[in-house]
Amino acid sequence: MVRKTKEAAELTRQQLIDAARQVFLQRGVSRTTVEHIAAAAGVTRGAVYWHFSNKTELFRAMREQVLLPLIDHMDDTLLVEGPEDPLTRIERFLSGTMQFLSEDLTTRQTYEIMMIKCEYVDEFAEVLRQILQNCTGIIEKVRLTYERAKIKGLLRDHADPAQLAMDTHLFFTGLLHMWVKDSENGIYRQQAHELIKAHISLRRR
Amino acid sequence: MVRKTKEAAELTRQQLIDAARQVFLQRGVSRTTVEHIAAAAGVTRGAVYWHFSNKTELFRAMREQVLLPLIDHMDDTLLVEGPEDPLTRIERFLSGTMQFLSEDLTTRQTYEIMMIKCEYVDEFAEVLRQILQNCTGIIEKVRLTYERAKIKGLLRDHADPAQLAMDTHLFFTGLLHMWVKDSENGIYRQQAHELIKAHISLRRR
DNA sequence: ATTTACATACATTCATGTTTGTATATAAAA
DNA sequence: TTTTATATACAAACATGAATGTATGTAAAT
Numbered sequence: 001m002v003r004k005t006k007e008a009a010e011l012t013r014q015q016l017i018d019a020a021r022q023v024f025l026q027r028g029v030s031r032t033t034v035e036h037i038a039a040a041a042g043v044t045r046g047a048v049y050w051h052f053s054n055k056t057e058l059f060r061a062m063r064e065q066v067l068l069p070l071i072d073h074m075d076d077t078l079l080v081e082g083p084e085d086p087l088t089r090i091e092r093f094l095s096g097t098m099q100f101l102s103e104d105l106t107t108r109q110t111y112e113i114m115m116i117k118c119e120y121v122d123e124f125a126e127v128l129r130q131i132l133q134n135c136t137g138i139i140e141k142v143r144l145t146y147e148r149a150k151i152k153g154l155l156r157d158h159a160d161p162a163q164l165a166m167d168t169h170l171f172f173t174g175l176l177h178m179w180v181k182d183s184e185n186g187i188y189r190q191q192a193h194e195l196i197k198a199h200i201s202l203r204r205r
Numbered sequence: 206m207v208r209k210t211k212e213a214a215e216l217t218r219q220q221l222i223d224a225a226r227q228v229f230l231q232r233g234v235s236r237t238t239v240e241h242i243a244a245a246a247g248v249t250r251g252a253v254y255w256h257f258s259n260k261t262e263l264f265r266a267m268r269e270q271v272l273l274p275l276i277d278h279m280d281d282t283l284l285v286e287g288p289e290d291p292l293t294r295i296e297r298f299l300s301g302t303m304q305f306l307s308e309d310l311t312t313r314q315t316y317e318i319m320m321i322k323c324e325y326v327d328e329f330a331e332v333l334r335q336i337l338q339n340c341t342g343i344i345e346k347v348r349l350t351y352e353r354a355k356i357k358g359l360l361r362d363h364a365d366p367a368q369l370a371m372d373t374h375l376f377f378t379g380l381l382h383m384w385v386k387d388s389e390n391g392i393y394r395q396q397a398h399e400l401i402k403a404h405i406s407l408r409r410r
Numbered sequence: 411a412t413t414t415a416c417a418t419a420c421a422t423t424c425a426t427g428t429t430t431g432t433a434t435a436t437a438a439a440a
Numbered sequence: 441t442t443t444t445a446t447a448t449a450c451a452a453a454c455a456t457g458a459a460t461g462t463a464t465g466t467a468a469a470t
Contacts, residue, residue, distance in 0.1 A: 003415050003468040012415085028324030030235030033459060046417050049461075116325040116333065119233030128321065128386055135383070156407075163403040166396070167376060174378030178340070181325075181333055191371070198368040202361070202407050208434035208449050217449085238425055251451050254427075 013051045015041045017065065020058045025109050028117045029059060056123050063127070066110040071134070073100065078141045086149035090142060091200040094172055098179070098192045112180050139169045149203075156205050164203060171199055218256045220246045222270065225263045230314050233322045234264060261328050268332070271315040276339070278305065283346045291354035295347060296405040299377055303384070303397045317385050344374045354408075361410050369408060376404055 004012070019041035023032045034055055038045045052058045077093040084092070101108050120128045143165035149155050155164070175195065179188045188195075209217070224246035228237045239260055243250045257263045282298040289297070306313050325333045348370035354360050360369070380400065384393045393400075 009415060028326040030324055044417050050416060119235055119324055120321040121233040132387060166400055167404050170379030171372060171376045173382055174375030177378055177382060178375065182337060195371055199372050207432060214449060249451050255450060
């Protein structure tokens with residue numbers, strides 16, 4: 001059996017992405033060979049080179065599958081004006097993202113790969129820039145939300161929304177990194193929600 | 206000229222470490238070959254294999270050169286009881302570390318390599334565990350300092366030293382990461398001291 | 411009949427570790 | 441103090457094993 005139907009081909013493409021994620025996670029992106037990925041997906045390198053021009057393109061495809069959904073979720077939680085106060089919205093955004101990471105294996109693994117199983121040089125340097133841009137977006141949205149909180153008088157005095165947003169962003173960046181690195185004993189994973197709660201309540205009047 | 210004096214040999218060893226740092230930074234650890242490093246140091250692979258058993262050992266040597274001094278600095282700033290209040294000590298510890306990173310090229314480059322130019326798999330997984338342990342130590346020392354601040358009545362009410370320490374640690378982890386990743390336009394580098402100041406003043410009564 | 415979706419075979423490059431060679435520094439012996 | 445032996449600090453050559461990309465083959469879908 002050689003030639004598959006269109007749907008079957010699309011399926012092996014997806015299987016290749018899944019296989020790549022597994023192998024990347026175990027061996028790191030650099031040490032992973034196209035052969036490894038093909039074997040893990042139960043095909044030969046021919047299949048890989050048919051669907052993707054090279055390993056880098058496979059990495060890109062894997063990455064794009066998880067990044068877009070997460071951004072959508074952020075927009076939902078943060079910007080949509082709801083019944084809860086802005087500070088609670090930020091808290092729920094942070095907690096929700098962590099919760100999502102706990103539940104969604106694919107996203108979690110992809111993040112782990114991007115954070116500690118990938119070297120950001122050459123082709124991957126561009127990815128770094130994308131990440132930085134993404135951060136700028138998050139910071140701006142969080143800042144806006146803190147701004148609203150200030151107007152509503154929810155913040156401590158002399159608190160600058162821009163600085164608060166930065167502080168929150170750095171806190172969350174750190175949390176994500178430690179959360180991912182600490183996969184073995186999971187101290188950060190247990191504490192995550194409490195830490196987020198404490199972080200926000202520091203800002204409350 | 207083949208056989209060098211003992212001091213000359215030690216010098217080429219150091220040159221190899223320096224060369225490795227440069228090449229790791231440019232090409233990432235995985236894509237760096239022993240040949241690259243040798244060429245950058247102006248020797249042949251023979252010299253590398255004489256001083257180090259392989260690339261991993263070279264990486265380890267490079268890493269150890271910068272990590273130990275930083276830990277010493279932490280102990281000095283944080284634990285030694287001084288004239289300033291505990292919160293200021295934490296602030297100065299954070300600012301001092303960032304300052305040190307700005308000034309010391311070697312340390313900065315090594316951190317950049319460890320954070321975004323290295324894949325933590327196999328032999329390097331052990332390094333991850335070391336980093337985690339290091340973090341635990343920092344958190345504990347910061348917690349103790351917050352504890353003293355609380356006793357002296359410097360903290361906001363209902364502030365838990367343990368949670369504050371975690372929050373500070375995550376903030377600082379995030380700052381380090383963004384600081385390193387943002388090497389191009391340096392938004393974080395300019396703001397670093399202000400951000401640290403704001404972070405600490407959130408805790409003040 | 412012609413693509414498609416792969417498998418298989420091929421050619422080439424590259425990196426590694428080891429081995430061998432060698433000039434010299436250094437220490438011991440005379 | 442000079443001579444001699446040995447270990448040192450590499451360079452150069454060798455052997456081997458990947459890994460990559462491409463080219464070709466092929467059976468089934470369209």
